Amino acid sequence: MNIAIIGSGYVGLITGLCLSKQNNIVRCIDLNTQIVENINNGIPHFFEEGLNELLADELEAKRFKALSSLENIDIEIELIIIAVGTPSDNSGDIDLSYIEEASKNIGKFIKKNKHHISIVIKSTVLPTTTDLFVRQILEDESSKKLGDFGLGMNPEFLREGSAIKDFLYPDRVVIGWEDKKTKERLEKLYSPWDCEKIIVNSRTAELIKYTNNCFLALQISASNEFANLAYKIGNIDIEDVMSGLNLDKRWNPKKNGKRLNPGILNYLKSGCGFGGSCFPKDVKAIRNYGIKKGLKMEMARSIININNRQPAELVKIMEEIDNLEKLSILILGLSFKENTDDIRESPAIQIIKQLRNKVKKIFAHDPMAIENFTLVIPPQKKLEYVKNWENFVTRSDVILVLNGWKNFKKLENFDLRKKYLIDPRRVFNKSINVKKYLTIGLNNKS
Numbered sequence: 001m002n003i004a005i006i007g008s009g010y011v012g013l014i015t016g017l018c019l020s021k022q023n024n025i026v027r028c029i030d031l032n033t034q035i036v037e038n039i040n041n042g043i044p045h046f047f048e049e050g051l052n053e054l055l056a057d058e059l060e061a062k063r064f065k066a067l068s069s070l071e072n073i074d075i076e077i078e079l080i081i082i083a084v085g086t087p088s089d090n091s092g093d094i095d096l097s098y099i100e101e102a103s104k105n106i107g108k109f110i111k112k113n114k115h116h117i118s119i120v121i122k123s124t125v126l127p128t129t130t131d132l133f134v135r136q137i138l139e140d141e142s143s144k145k146l147g148d149f150g151l152g153m154n155p156e157f158l159r160e161g162s163a164i165k166d167f168l169y170p171d172r173v174v175i176g177w178e179d180k181k182t183k184e185r186l187e188k189l190y191s192p193w194d195c196e197k198i199i200v201n202s203r204t205a206e207l208i209k210y211t212n213n214c215f216l217a218l219q220i221s222a223s224n225e226f227a228n229l230a231y232k233i234g235n236i237d238i239e240d241v242m243s244g245l246n247l248d249k250r251w252n253p254k255k256n257g258k259r260l261n262p263g264i265l266n267y268l269k270s271g272c273g274f275g276g277s278c279f280p281k282d283v284k285a286i287r288n289y290g291i292k293k294g295l296k297m298e299m300a301r302s303i304i305n306i307n308n309r310q311p312a313e314l315v316k317i318m319e320e321i322d323n324l325e326k327l328s329i330l331i332l333g334l335s336f337k338e339n340t341d342d343i344r345e346s347p348a349i350q351i352i353k354q355l356r357n358k359v360k361k362i363f364a365h366d367p368m369a370i371e372n373f374t375l376v377i378p379p380q381k382k383l384e385y386v387k388n389w390e391n392f393v394t395r396s397d398v399i400l401v402l403n404g405w406k407n408f409k410k411l412e413n414f415d416l417r418k419k420y421l422i423d424p425r426r427v428f429n430k431s432i433n434v435k436k437y438l439t440i441g442l443n444n445k446s
Ligand code: UGA
Pocket: 124, 156, 157, 158, 159, 160, 161, 213, 216, 220, 223, 267, 268, 269, 270, 271, 272, 273, 274, 275, 276, 277, 278, 279, 336, 337
């Protein structure tokens, strides 16, 4: 199928390349000409596992190209996928300005095109955005009616750090459609994928995406609330509590005498809270949306409130160990999770802001994210960003591990007997030989 993707950011570029790998001809459109030029030279503008190789392969196969405008398209397209950002505004409302601009441009484009094109939203958007908001713009700009063009919604479930795998081996594909031709096109597009397909209307597809992210965020906040409680009580390891939970047959049923072991319980690690470009913005957007519809949205409020407080819970733990003013701290991990250079809403931001004036010195390291992070918190007297973290272990009293990059495991090779290790991501075994091992959800009192 010939496809144009509007937006060559994280979702757009990965989607475009994975669809190209499936023998589709893909054109990724981005207004930023520097990004377009770099992509066409095989240089992606963000880090993602396997992305460089995939981009090189698809450029070489000549199935894939980036362009700076839909007007420059060099193939006859059947499908346009909108994959632009849908950020939060200051109040947490979804900002649809990129969707609006993309829809206007597409409307103008389909006005001039005689053949039937389906427009499919992949960006995370609130229910009715596709079938009311986008449809209206497309109809106004093109002077055509739904049916003359197609419309659908096909949410993504890509996790940063494993996005290519998530696309190529999905749990399910959700196809939201507003006209039969689009439904058939999407079914054909995803026919090589041997997974369950959920075929629904666009607003259901939109709500599936929000419900999915909010349920995951809810479970993280719930596990954090219980972890905070376990810490207060003392001599409880929240991991044991989670193992107990794991054996309930409603969570983890038996099949042929064996546990199915749902991944959610491996995913859940109570700690410093969630970050990233999705969970915080999506929970806030659905909260505000529900409130506007006259609901209280108490669950969504609590998810956010617990998450906002979690960095302070971690700082409190650190304040209990000693007089922080005397201590130098080595922070390992600045991105919102390992295997990405993305620092958006990273818990490390709040933690460093809260710690920097309380401690003697912070040495901060991340394998990929230092450059991005310094744009948010520049280096200062008490905060130094370090490339070779191994050189700062001996000089630090406390080691605080905020994400799980593989390379941090090298810490086990050091003599840590005089060090405090704070490990909210549970990267290390709690029996590691340190002065004191501490984390959210584990407070061994003697
Ligand atoms: C998330 C969803 O997992 C994807 O399914 C979804 O497609 C994506 O958002 C999106 O909407 O585009 P992502 O934000 O990349 O993906 O990352 P996750 O691995 O889900 O982690 C999110 C945050 O939660 C990270 O900061 C992680 O460290 C944190 N987390 C995760 C916890 O704090 N505790 C946990 O128990 C699990």
